[in-house]
Amino acid sequence: MSASASWSYTAKATLWPLLGRDDWAGQDAFGAPVAFDCDYSAKAERRVNARGVEFVTRQLIYTEFAQAKQGDFVLIGESTATDPVAAGALEIRAITRYADTFDRAADDFEIAT
Template sequence: MSAAANWSYTATATIWKNLGISDGGDSLGFAAPVAIFCDYEGGLSKRLASLGAEIVVKNTIWTEYSSADAGDYILIGASTDADPLAAGADEVRQVIRYADTFDRVADDYAILTGV
């Protein structure tokens, strides 16, 4: 963990990796939940237009966890529930990678959830 992350990523989030879709189109489910260190910002807004509603960011979670992908589920806080939907987790919509500018130990990631 970088020096900056050591003092800034003091919260916990839980992530469930999406195992994909079978050849038949059925969900393969989710891997066991993994707790990660993070920091976060919540914000919920929805823009309505003549063509419908636009998907907007619900939560931004900053972390050094590098394995998040769109389609995974993440929850701010700790959970041991095997089902991310039952736990109240949100779907990961996008993951953005940022350089570890100061220490060059581990890059940082913004995990964005949407509505």
């Protein structure tokens, strides 16, 4: 973790990776929850995801955690729940990558739900 990230990413969030979708049952399968360091804000702004779909953000999460991907679910705070929807997690709609300008140790990411 870069020096600036250890200073600024003092909150925790939990990610449930999307493993796949069962089209017959209409259910998503998620991996085990993973906690990571972050900072966050609640901000409603219009965005476009990687597929060109327009949406309005609910939360923006800032982190060096690089394993998040569109379709995963994320929750502000730590959780060990197996069902992200029941835990109150939101779907990741878009991810923006930024360079680690100061340390060049790890890139930063903005996760939009």
